[in-house]
Amino acid sequence: MSRPLPRPTADTRHFWDGCATGELRYQRCAHCGEVQLIPRSLCSACQHADLEWHRSGGQGRVLSYTVVHRAPTPAFKDETPYIIALVDMSEGFRLMVNVRGGGATPLAIGQSVRIGFREIEGMALPEAQVLE
Template structure:
């Protein structure tokens, strides 16, 4: 069974469209310079509506994680155990991502990760995910 894919809305569509091209983009405020993880029409720090989408370097650090042994639906149960992590991306935002890869169960706080794109479903919708990068 396929894992679910997101339904983009007007605010998040640029994020998901970029992901389909293998790019991680983040909203940046041109007024105060803050980056934000949750796409919206104003800056969460200064409320400015002047936001731009910029490419991320796709590098981050695991701030916290959980190894999931009981999936919420059959689709997730087919992938147990999986790793759900909070990743601090170098641009200063925290994303919730799965850690994927054969070594995912060795994930530790402080691990360096790269944001990669995992194809899901019949249309290979690309989901940003994290992969440990010890190099």
């Protein structure tokens, strides 16, 4: 069974194109300054459509995480255990992301991570790497 992958839409294509070139991109509202990721056509704070794309420096801290021991579908059974983390990025947006190294990775709330990319079936997906 092949792994389900994200399907870029008109709103998210620029984000996924960035991943393919090693850039983590996010949106900032030119009207109110709010930053957001998941990409949308409107600002999640003020609903203006005047959104700009920016490149993240890739630095963040773990807000929370979970270790997945039971695969949600057969496509993930060879990957368990793995970690999914919520990461607060230094630019102010929040990212849900897999953690490199799987379930054996030592991780803690507040841990510094850097976002890199992992290629799966031709698609670059963000993943967090623990910083010492």
